[in-house]
Structures are given as structure tokens and as C-alpha cells.
Amino acid sequence: MASDTSKLGFYLLLAPILLWLTLLILLPHIGLFVVSISEKVGPRDYETGFGNYAAFFTEPLYWRTFARTAIMSILATALTLLLGFPIAYYIAKITKGRTKTTLFLMCMIPFWVSELVRTFGWMILLRETGVFSQVLQWAGLVSGPVEMLYNDAAIMVGLVYTSILFMVVPLVTTLDSLDDSLIEAGYDLGGTTSAILREIVIPHAMPGIVSGCIVVFMLSLGNYLTPILLGGKDSLWFTGMIYTQFITRFNWELGSAFGFLLLALSSLVVFFGLRLSGRSLAETMGRS
Numbered sequence: 001m002a003s004d005t006s007k008l009g010f011y012l013l014l015a016p017i018l019l020w021l022t023l024l025i026l027l028p029h030i031g032l033f034v035v036s037i038s039e040k041v042g043p044r045d046y047e048t049g050f051g052n053y054a055a056f057f058t059e060p061l062y063w064r065t066f067a068r069t070a071i072m073s074i075l076a077t078a079l080t081l082l083l084g085f086p087i088a089y090y091i092a093k094i095t096k097g098r099t100k101t102t103l104f105l106m107c108m109i110p111f112w113v114s115e116l117v118r119t120f121g122w123m124i125l126l127r128e129t130g131v132f133s134q135v136l137q138w139a140g141l142v143s144g145p146v147e148m149l150y151n152d153a154a155i156m157v158g159l160v161y162t163s164i165l166f167m168v169v170p171l172v173t174t175l176d177s178l179d180d181s182l183i184e185a186g187y188d189l190g191g192t193t194s195a196i197l198r199e200i201v202i203p204h205a206m207p208g209i210v211s212g213c214i215v216v217f218m219l220s221l222g223n224y225l226t227p228i229l230l231g232g233k234d235s236l237w238f239t240g241m242i243y244t245q246f247i248t249r250f251n252w253e254l255g256s257a258f259g260f261l262l263l264a265l266s267s268l269v270v271f272f273g274l275r276l277s278g279r280s281l282a283e284t285m286g287r288s
Contacts, residue, residue: 036256052257062241062258069238070265072152073220076159080167080216081209083160088171088208089201093180104172111165119229122158123149126230150232158226163219167212174208175201214270221266238262 039051056062091103110118125131126148133146148154178201186196202209227237238258245255 032256032259035252036260038253040253046253052254053261055254056257056261065236065241066238066261066265068236069221070269072155072159073217074269076156076163076220077213077217079156080160080163081213084164084167084171084212085205085209087164088168088175091168092172092175093178093183107165107168110161115162115225118162119158119225122154122161123229126154126157149230150234152231154230155227155235155237158230159220159223162223162226163216166215166219170208170212170215171205172208174205178204210273213273217269217273218266221262 036052037048037050038046039049041047056066087107091100091107095103123130127133128145128147128149130148132148133142136142136146137144182200183196186200191199222239224237224239224243227235228240231237239262242255242258242262245251245258
């Protein structure tokens with residue numbers, strides 16, 4: 001009797017998450033896949049086939065935008081890691097007590113407002129009448145207004161800024177669990193800073209590195225606001241192309257195919273990233 005009651009309680013606790021996964025993730029994806037393999041042959045007349053996927057590979061603009069989005073997302077992930085790791089190490093291992101809490105809170109404060117507001121903030125800073133342009137003119141470094149928006153560098157700045165917290169948090173969590181005595185022992189044995197970082201710190205932080213890179217890459221790959229606002233209408237970002245197919249051209253079939261291609265890309269990159277790091281997804285997420 002007690003066993004049946006415990007099973008019932010377990011199923012009741014499990015029901016909300018299963019319902020959420022089924023209704024909001026599984027069924028919509030199945031529906032979009034069905035739409036993606038529907039080829040329009042006439043008014044309200046569809047046939048099943050992979051013509052929408054074939055259209056992606058036969059149109060250079062589509063797959064070049066796809067490749068550009070993937071490469072820039074990987075680059076944004078690498079830059080976020082290079083910037084986030086020293087910040088996370090300083091917070092986790094150098095600072096103590098209230099200072100650690102304060103610094104960690106300062107990293108989170110910008111994310112208390114929406115991504116749209118933060119992106120508009122960067123537009124105010126980078127436009128030709130913005131703060132950076134005026135400072136450069138005041139310092140005599142340039143002779144006139146400088147437009148820093150609507151280029152790849154502006155997109156990269158926005159992607160790194162909007163994603164860095166998702167790199168810092170898992171790294172701080174993982175590095176905080178590293179025993180300080182291991183680092184001290186490394187120095188006592190004559191190890192250099194680079195050797196200790198390579199042999200002790202990075203291997204211990206690898207779950208946080210991998211999980212942070214996974215999250216940042218997915219956020220960058222699926223980002224829409226930042227590339228469109230900072231890169232302009234000619235930013236050539238794949239999510240913008242998906243939006244165009246759905247909202248502007250009402251071509252849901254092609255837009256659904258693009259969405260599944262983006263999902264396949266993110267899944268492949270995560271898979272190969274885990275293989276290169278020699279870790280499983282469960283192990284990575286469990287330790288980070």
C-alpha cells in the first residue's frame with residue numbers, strides 16, 4: 001500500500017514537467033516538422049517531400065547566411081569564454097566574503113532589464129552621435145563623427161555582452177568548488193602560474209567551461225534582436241531569415257525547414273563539443 005502511494009506521488013510530481021515538455025516542446029516540434037516537409041503545389045494543395053530543405057542547399061544566400069551565423073556564434077562563444085574565465089576566477093578564488101557577493105551581483109545587475117533595452121543602450125553608445133564617437137572627437141583622435149553600428153564588430157560586442165553572464169555563472173560555481181590547497185600545493189612544488197592553470201584549474205573547471213559554452217553558443221545562434229538591431233537590416237543572420245519567411249513572406253514551410261536546420265546545427269555543435277571535451281551532457285550539467 002505504501003509502495004503504491006509513493007509511486008502515485010512520484011507520478012504526480014512528474015506529471016507537470018512531462019505535460020510541459022509534451023505540450024510546449026514535443027508537439028510544436030512535431031507540428032513544425034510536418035509543415036517543413038509540406039511542399040506547396042497549388043492553392044491549399046500540398047505534397048509531402050523535402051523540397052524546402054533542397055531549396056536551402058540550392059540557394060547560396062541561404063547556406064552562406066547559415067554558415068556565417070554558425071561561425072560568428074562560435075567566435076562569440078570563444079570570446080565570451082576568454083573574457084568570462086578571468087572574471088569568474090577572480091570572483092571565485094581571489095575575492096572573499098562580501099566582496100565576492102558584491103562582484104557577483106554586479107555581473108547580474110545588467111540582466112535585470114530586458115535584452116531589448118540593453119541592446120538599445122549599445123546603439124546609443126555606438127551610433128555616430130553616441131558617447132564613444134563624441135569621446136573620440138573630444139580627444140582629437142578623429143576629425144568627425146564615427147559610425148560604429150551596423151557591422152560585424154558591433155554584432156560581436158552585443159552577442160558577448162548579452163551572453164557573458166551565462167558563462168560566468170557556471171564557471172564561478174565550478175571554480176568555487178576547487179580546493180585552494182591544491183593551488184597552493186602546486187606553487188609549493190615549484191609550478192608556474194601557467195602550469196597550475198593548465199594542470200589544475202582548467203581540468204577542474206572543464207564542466208563549467210563546457211556547459212557555459214553550450215549555453216552561450218545556443219543563445220548566440222538563436223539570437224534575433226542583437227544581430228538585427230546592431231547589424232542593421234543587412235546583418236545576414238539566420239534567425240532574421242527565419243523571421244522573414246514566417247512573418248514577411250508567410251512561407252511557413254520554408255521557415256520551418258530553416259528552423260529545423262538551425263536545431264540540427266546546434267545539436268551537432270554541442271555533440272562534437274562534448275566529444276572533444278570527453279564528457280557526457282549529464283556529467284557536464286551535473287557538475288556545473
